[in-house]
Amino acid sequence: AAESSESDEEDLVSYGTALQPLQEGERIKKPVPLQEQTVKDAKGRYQRFHGAFTGGFSAGYFNTVGTKEGWTPSAFVSSRQKRADRTILGPEDFMDEEDLSEFGIAPKDITTTDDFASKAKDRIKEKAKQIAGVVAAIPGTTAFDDLIGPSKITVGVELLRKMGWKEGQGIGPRLKRKPHRQKPDPGVKVYGCALPPGLSEGSEDEEDEYQPENVTFAPKDIMPVDLTPKENVHGLGYKGLDPSQALFGVSGREHLNLFPGGSEDTSNLLGDVRHSKGRKLGITGQAFGVGALEEEDDDIYATEMLSKYDTVIKDEEPGDGLYGWTAPKQYKSKKRSEREVKYIGKILDGFSLASKSSTPSKIYPPPDLPRNYRPVHYFRPVIAAGNENCPLRKALEESTGKLESDATQQSRHALNASQRRERLGETGLKGPAPSVLEYLSEKDRERLKEVKQASEQQMKAKMLPQQSRSSRFQPASPDDASHKWQMLLGGQLGNAGSSDFKPFARNPEKQKRYESFVKSLKQGEKDTLEHYLDPSMTEWERGREQEEFFRAAMFYKSSNSTLSSRFTRAKYEDDVDKVEVPRDQENDIDDKETAVKMKMFGKLTRDKFEWHPEKLLCKRFNVPDPYPDSSIVGLPKVKRDKYSVFNFLTVPEPTTSVTQVTNEKMQQNNSLNKPKKPSRWDVSDKEKEKKDAISEFISLARSKADVQQQQSPVPATEECGAGLSETLPTEVANEDKDQEEESRPSMDLFKAIFVSSSDEKSSSSEEESDEEQQPTTSVINSETTKEVDLPDTSSSNVQENVADTTDPGVSLLTASKQELDAAEEFGPKLPPAFSSGRLCRLLVRKEKHRKNREKHKTKREHKHKKEKKKKHKKQKNKGKHKNKKSEKDSSSDTADSSDSLSDIDTTGLSPKELLRR
Amino acid sequence: GSIDSTIRCWDCRSRRPDPIQVLDEAKDGVSSVKVSDHEILSGSVDGRVRRYDLRAGQLCSDYVGSPITSVCFSKDGQCALVASLDSTLRLLDKETGELLGEYTGHRSTTYRLDCVLSEQDTHVGSASEDGNVYFWDLVEGSLALSLAVGPGVVQSLSFHPTLPCLLTATQGQVQLWREETFQPE
Secondary structure (H helix, E strand, O other), rough: OHHHHHHHHHHHOOOOOOOOOOOOOOOOOOOOOHHOOEEOOOOEEEEOOOOOOHHHHHHHHHHHOOOOOOOOOOOOOOOOOOOOOOOOOOOHOOOOOOHHOOOOOOOOOOOOOHHHHHOOOOHHHHHHHHHHHHHHHOOOOOOHHHHOOOOOOOOOHHHHHOOOOOOOEEOOOOOOHHHOOOOOOOOOOOOOOOOOHHHHHHHHHHOOOOOOOOEEOOEEOOOOOOOOOOOOOOOOOOOOOOHHHHHHOOOOHHHHHHHHHHHHHHHHHHHHHHHEEEEEEHOOOOHHHOOOOOOHHHOOOOOOOOHHHOOOOOOOOOOOOOHHHHHOOHHHHHEEEHHHHHHHHOOOOOOOOOOOOOOOOOOOOOOOOOOOOOOOOOOOOOOOOOOOOOOHHHHHHHHHHOOOOOHHHHOOHHHHHHHHHHOOOOOOOOOOOOOOOHOOOHHHHHHHHHHHHHHEEEEEEEEHHHHHHHOOOOOHHHHHHHHHHHHHHHHHHHHHHOOOOOOOOOOOOHHHHHHHHHHHHOOOOOOHHHHHHHOOOHHHHHHHHHHHHHHHHHHHHHHHHHOOOOOOOOOOOHHHHHHEEEEEOOOOOOHHHHHOOOOOOOOOOEEEEEEEOOOOHHHOOOOOOOOOOOOOEEEEEEEEEEEOOOHHHHOOOOOHHHHHHHHHHHHHHHOOOOOOOOOOOOOOHHHHOOOOHHHHHHHHHHHHHHHHHHHOOOHHHHHHHHHOOOOOHHHHHHHHHHHHHOOOHHHHHHHHHHHHHHHHHHHHHHHHHHHHHHHHHHHHOOOOOOOOOOOOOOOOHHHHHHHHOOOOOOOOOOOHHHHHHHHHOOOOOOOOHHHHHHHHHHHHHHHHHHHHHHHHHHHOOOOOOHHHHHHHHHOOOOHHHHHHHHHHHHHHHHOOOOHHHHOOOOOOOOOOHHHHH | OOOOEEEEEEOOOOOOOOOOOOOOOOOOOOEEEEOOOOOEEEOOOEEEEEEEEEEOOOOEEEEEEOOOOEEEEEEOOOOOEEEEOOOEEEEOOOOOOEEEEEOOOOOOOOOOOOOEEOOOOOOOEEOOOOOOOEEEEOOOEEEEEEOOOOOOOOEEEEOOOOOOOEEEEOOOOEEEEEEOOOOOO
8 A cells, every 4th residue: 555655646746736734723714705806906006007197087086196186296406407407208207107008008018010000001001012012123022911911900891801892992793884884874764673783784785895794893982972062051961851842743852863864864974973883773762771782871861751752643645655754855854955945056065054044134225315306416506686687587496496585685694693593494592582571570561561651652742742843734644753763773673573572462463463563664665564553543543553663673673683692591490580678668658757747656657567586686685586486587578579670669768758748848858869868867968979979088088177176185166266267368268169179170189188287178178167157047047036945046146155165054045157066076977068958957947937836826735735645644554545546636636726737738638538547 | 776777786795796686677877776675776867766676576667757866765664755857856655656745946957966864754855956955844745944055066965864963965075964952972
């Protein structure tokens, strides 16, 4: 057994490594289960078999170099010492070993280069190699490349090769014909279960002589090119649903795909290989499925619609029976060819007939020539005005159709604008008013007319006696007038009286007469003028009207042609035309005058207006604003026509009416007053105004002298006396001066006089005034002044006066003269009174005397009145109406007194009348 | 009041140089302007007395006829005294414009003379061109006093508002007049 065991031992063959003999008491290790085993990489790291770059995001995140954040940034290295060591880092520098390993992103293991890779990839290289192989010293060496080269060919290609496909060939069954002759005959319709391809193609083969029967060709490897330009904005290859397909009975393209017809042949021209390829197999289409080797499965969205099929067998056309889709192509395309027939000629290569004819351009007919148009211009012979060659003119007239009526208007330069306008047939200037009259308002025009007529009548009235004197039986002969006016107007009337001017628009008949009148006047018919006047009128009226017409015509002439061409009517309402005038005017004072005279103050003399004080003024017066809402200040105003003359004419001058108090006074004052608004502030001003600039100058100098006098410390009375004493020596000079004033000498002379010493000036001026006073005072003296309190004034008092000045308070007897002197010195710088002023005052005084006389008589009555007043004053708070009553009583009292009655009668108004008002 | 026929109201508080309101209703120079607490009374050479009532917002224009030289309110504010160049003073009711009294005897035909009312409204006074100052009884209308002031025209006249005291101006002299019983301290 031992021997056997030994031999056994020697014979034993052991495999593998024996397990370690178990130690005493040692447990047997449990093997780790597979799911619990963890993989380690070469470096002993768990579960990492790729680098950061290789593994994608998670790898980049979890397996990154070093830290969770990523690669450790390189520490800063000073470039001072290591300037040259700067290296350009590539991605490899950041890669792990795993990235660079066999399965990494950038393996550094040995790989097959392109040279050894599959040749199927690069066709050009292959070709180059083939050429090189041919050219090479040992031909055919390149053939070994295929053997040496690693087989990197895809399975599909390998399968194709095994099926006999070679690179460069098209895929598909081999063809018997030449590739370029492959296109199917469009004439042959394939329908339904078509003929077997062998049959159809066999027929074709017969035509091909030089092609061996047993030789087939591989289909050409051509990528079909789609040459239809993309014109829409759809995506590439998108084909929308054709609405024509959806319609019943309309054959769409799909239909024709099944049965390739005439419309297809254009695409056939391009050599649609795919088409031919597919069709080669025979019947194609969705209904039959797609062959494994066909590329027809592209049209997966094509829909089958019933409308694509014919549901009705149509009647066949009589004749050859070649109608419908089975008809030969030529027959079918007959209609189309009709259109194409239009173009006869050779179509250039690359060009084709347009399918659509371009829209014909619009043709405009040439303008119609006038009937009497003559293409050649000829000049008409000009005939001088007033020529006597009538036959020639007549001939011309016939030739031109009309002749210029007026020979004088032949030359166009002689025409004025309006005449030219008429000739041109233009309408007259509508915009501008033909006359100033139009600018006036209707009312004003009327008034103007009235005024005019009144003045005319006045003139007539003046003329009438003269005419009657000259020609007894013909008062205002119209002939005379017309001739006179015609002389005046002359030829100017030619353009007068065009239709826009209607001076007698208010009287249409008259206007009509006027128009015909003007027309006749224009034509120069002097004798027939009267025919246009109203025959029913009297001779005098007719004459008057004629003159009126003449005037109007002349007025129009002067205003129209000159004004209308220069002015244009304002387009917008112009505020400048209006002027603001107070709404309420203080009404006329004639009544007030009489009321004042009758001492009937109150309602008659009072005007009440609405008046708006300024707000600030109210505030300062500590008074509430009476019109808190109004924006007006002062009297409310209204707008009126600014250019209305009557706006300013109607304002009555108070001065003139005031002077109506007494008749004599009125007359005097009227003669003194200027028509312009005189200031009655000082009466002497009126005189001053009469002597305009020079007298102003004088007065200015005088007032200057007065100032100087006032400045002088000498007492006034003394000066007065001195002035009087000086009267005699300077009298002559004064007279001279007066003469100068009247003859209005040059200003230099005045300067020479007045620029001299002030003494002389003052004295002279005083003298003048004194001199002027002399007559006044004398007049005053001559009058019997019966005023009780007023002392008699006399020139003889002058000396006394000088003496009296020592006691000014007591001196009652002051001469008027003296007083005037004083006034000149101490008055509020009023210009010295002239003789006229004195006169006025004198008159006033006269009037006063008379009044005083009356006063004596009415004194009793006055007292009575005063008592009433007193009573009335007490009753004032009780009622105002009673007040009036008392006034009435007093007035009736005055009426009782016969003396005052006569006074009142001068006004022409009885007191009762006044009272009634 | 101005000779340019306007009355101009300035605001003294604002010191603006331009007037806040111009009353240009007068047709001629304004010779006299008096102001009460709510009225502006003016006399114009155009012969009208115009009273601008600020409280009522009214303008009352009374026609007198003769150029007006001076106007003044009575102390009770009910009447207006009007002096005009026809040598007449008129006392007009302010509200109605009625004539309450007429005073004549003095001479005022050329110059702008003043008229006054005494401190008790009992008398009416006016300067005159004859060198006197005349006083009338307001109610009676009768001449009460003629005061010879000077040889020339008494230009200005002013009555003390509360005392019987008169101030006159004539020929470069201003005179103060008191009652006879007055004893200067």
